[in-house]
Amino acid sequence: MSFSPLVDRLMESLRVLPGVGPKTAQRMAMHLLERDREGGKRLADVLAMAVEEVGYCRRCRTLTEQDICTLCESARRDDAVLCVVESPADQLAIEDAGGYRGRYFVLHGHLSPLDGIGPEDIGLDQLETRVAEGGVEELILATNPTVEGEATAHYIATQLAPLGVKLSRLAYGVPMGGELEYVDGGTLSRAFNGRLPFQSD
């Protein structure tokens, strides 16, 4: 871009961040160099450490630098319910929503034969072992409501059904706070088919 190779490289490097284009990268670089070098130093240190040390939890495969993640180690979660998600981001969303007190299992993706992603790549052997060990009464298949997510949920259900575990899937329907006018047709027809008896409080 201009006057300093290293500043240019910094702007370029910041663009690995999602949603950061050239203008935003420039603003970020200027902010860090002009106003918050200490914060920039801290970010560099933590980021270097994180990409180096963060791996998968041995038990649930979520992102963690520990052998077993904090959530798996917590004594306050219910071992009888296991929620299967596609990504740690999905897990965070469910945790942020609050209310769920069971454990998780993170696939890091979904089945995709065309991309060569098979059951062992998303840890299904490990999931099967865990369910077979006993203790899990319900398996919530919280993969995404997409074609790939549905197919993955279906595959897991087929594989684990013989183990006698109760299998469930998140409810489909119209999102809370939305307006019907703007809900897509597919969601709307699922919501119609899955309609429930009206309950007055």
Add this chain to the structure above:
Amino acid sequence: MSFSPLVDRLMESLRVLPGVGPKTAQRMAMHLLERDREGGKRLADVLAMAVEEVGYCRRCRTLTEQDICTLCESARRDDAVLCVVESPADQLAIEDAGGYRGRYFVLHGHLSPLDGIGPEDIGLDQLETRVAEGGVEELILATNPTVEGEATAHYIATQLAPLGVKLSRLAYGVPMGGELEYVDGGTLSRAFNGRLPFQSD
């Protein structure tokens, strides 16, 4: 937030970036850890190097890791015109606009007696020395069109007038491509007062 102290620290650290709140920081952390560790590693390295090594150009005070910045060293710029800006970001904006072929001088701020920012803090002694050395015929005072920027430009003009250099200021007026309806009153009256003879091509 959740399951890994280091991932939490990474999300927290990403928030030093301007415009990055908790949700964006989470998305960035997940993206780097799940999909682009190499980019994350590179960003960490470059950022650590930049906050450590980038200083001010000895000649124009812009951000650079070199003793003299690339632009000051370039033989293809006009030594006779010197543009004074408040920040390297302003300099980048002018460079991106194209057309200007002179040199720069970066103040890194503006005069602000209440905050204890005096002439020496924004390098005015250095600017005066440079102009006194000769060679600079025109000094463009491109500080921001704000109260502080105006005051700073006025102060510099007063100090350097005795040196016999030609002083100029960027034109005020309605921005290109804007609609008059949405231009603020101050800008509009400056544009009226500064109106120019109509030129047909």
